Each structure stands twice: as structure tokens, then as C-alpha cells.
Amino acid sequence: MSNIKVLLAEDEASLGMIVKESLETRGFTVFHAENGEEALEIYHKENVDILVLDVMMPQKDGFTLAKEIRLENKQVPIIFLTAKSQTSDVLEGFNHGGNDYLKKPFSMEELIVRIKSLLNRITLKPNVESIKIGNYSFNYTKQTLTNYTTEEKLTHREAELLFYLYQQKNQVLDRTFILNKLWGNDDFFNARSMDVFISKLRKKLKNDTTIQIINIRGFGYKLIC
Template sequence: MDKKIKLLLAEDEPSLGQIIQESLETRNFEVHHAHDGEEALRFYNEINPDVLVLDVMMPKKDGFTLAKEIRLENKQIPIIFLTAKSQTKDVLDGFNHGGNDYLKKPFSMEELIVRVQSLLDRNLLKVNQEKITIGNYILNYPKQVLTFKTDSELLTHRENELLFHLSQKKNEVLDRAFILKKLWGNDDFFNARSMDVFISKLRKKLQKDNNVQIVNIRGYGYKLIC
């Protein structure tokens, strides 16, 4: 059986949200429906979705603000905005806030499904081709392989994910609580100690390049310097 695609839907209109959710669930999507922007951000951190469908006008936090916050730590996830607005400026605002596509209400479920699938296919192609430079190292994220010159080693899943997130925030602080919740499920004491062990492992794997460091920013998180 094919793995279900995790989709986070943020739509404050209950009837429309239910229609979208039911339509997508018949197409092998696992839909998590948030009714406002704050709930959507909480769901995002909890479920690690594959794609986001965000209404622009929502209570507590609008779709543009939500997307902008998510883009600070995730440049890859596909985002589609839903809106009743139709002015060119509104469409441009959507793209400027990190959206990949923009669907004007009313729309057909078929059109939404086609656009979601198109973005997922495009994103998969991009990720599969992605090799990340970390100083003199190359991280092949899809294959979980770290290479230094002619030497390569296979990373564990958690090493790979942790190094990937550090690399996405090169020379910036990766928030400790965020990455604990993302990879370990919560930020309790025992998981924090476990993450420290993985950080130590990554430091050893990166020690061949003296210009690459993972430093501890006390009280905040970690920074990959390269």
C-alpha cells in the first residue's frame, strides 16, 4: 500500500474545510485540518506534513504570516494559498510570502488535487537532486551519505535529519526546542541529552574540515559554522 501524503489544511470556514478534507482523503491524503493560524502552526510542528494548503484570511494568524514563519526554517515544503482575493497584488503577496501556488475561491476539488500533486512531484525531483555543501563536505540528503573528498560514510536517519536542519540554518542558530520536537517528538530532559549525543557524533564526523564547527549557543540551540 502506498504511503499516504500528509497534508496540513488551514481553513477557518468549517463547511469548506470539511469538503476539502473529505475530497483529499479519498485520494490517499492524510489530512490534518486546522481552523486558525495558530492551530495550523502547532499541527505543522507536530505532524511534519508533506504539503501545506493555507487559507489567507484566518483568525489568530493569517496564512501569509504563517507561511513566512514556516519559511524561516523550511525552504522546501510546498505551500498553496487559498483566497477569495483576486487582485494581482494579492497574488504577488502570496508568492512574496513563500507560496508556491495560489488558488482563487471558488475552485474545483479536481483543480486543487492536480495542483497539490504537481507541487509534490516538483518538490520530490528537487530534493532527490539535492546535494548540500558544508565546507569541504557534501551531504547527499536523500541517500543519507556524507562525503569528504573521496571518503564517504552512511549516516543514520537521525544524524542525517539533524545535519540537514543544521545545514538549512548555516551560520544561524537552530532553535533547540524546535528541533527536539521535530525529530524526537518533545523537548524533555531525556530527549535533550539524546540530541547532545547526536551532536557529538556529528562533530566527530565533521572534524576533517577545521572550518566546520557545530557550536552550542547556550539557552538557544546550535549553530553550524562553515
């Protein structure tokens, strides 16, 4: 994986330069913006592979920026940098289209692992037009879940989680595997976050009573359809 183009939006100039220079010494191409408006301009000019966005920025915060970009691009990976660690803050980031988050302070090695993991995950995804799950039609690429005349929009994290559940349908999806794959590690905080996303998927699939997402305590989840 070479010549990865990163859009880094970080308003703290010294931290931004440190991250930029550290990534560049490892072969990345980095476009650094110090506010959300500047970041959006760069995004429209450059064909970047991934966005690393600080949450708290002047002119346009990271959540707002991500929400606007998601209206144009559903696929580009987004990592949030945040000093916040409350579950509600992290979930807000995911709901605005984020794929991952990194709490400050962080190590460059961890950031690079997260970047490469997200890009590997994107390249491994098929261009899925339609997957049948009971009476639903699931489109991973468009992140939609359609049942007869109704269509639900899924977040990135919801679409990824449902895709892995479908791949293992009627079998147990290992809890540790999916936490490491989608959240980066299997700590308690991320496990609680995953439980919330499982609950959201259950609600969005509730109109077909033949579909169940069962919690296999101590092992993981099973999509029955």
C-alpha cells in the first residue's frame, strides 16, 4: 500500500505539523488543514484516500464536515481525533459517518495501523448491489436496507456490521473478531458500543419476524434468516 493520500484536519498547528511530518516520513502524502472550511476545500481539490478529522475545529467542526462529505461520498474512510471519551460522543461520530476514532493523546504507530486497517477493509469489500436478508434487500455499497416500499439508510458502521453478520448467517460471528475488525480492539468500551449498533440493526430489521440477531453469550452474535 503506497502513496496513500491523507487529508488531516487539525486546528492545533504544532500537533498538525508533527502528525503531517511523521506520516510523510513513512511514505504518506498529507494535506493539512487548520479548520473545517479549509479541509472541505482541500477535499474537493484532491483525490484523497482517507480523512483524519479533529472533532473540535473552528469554522466547521469535524462532525459537521464529515456529515457534509457523506452527502457526496459514502465510501471514503473517516477517522475522528477527539479528546472526548464519552460513549455518546463516540456514537455521535459514528452516526455522522465516521469509521473509527482515536483518543488524544495517541501514538503515530496506532494512527498508521488504523489508517491501513480501514483502507484494507475498503479494498476487500465487494461491490454488492443486492443481498437478500429475509424480506429485506441490503445494498452494502449504497448503505441501504429496503423492505417492499420502505428504505432505511444505514451508517457506515451499521452497514459493515450487517455485512459481516450476513457473511456468517446462521452461524456465530465471533465477538472478539468483529470488535478487532471494526473497532480496532475488543475492550469493554468498544463492546458496549457494538451492543448499541446491534440494537439499532434489530430495530431496522423488525418488520420481518423471521429475522433474528441472537446474542450468544460469551461468544458473539448470530444472524438467523
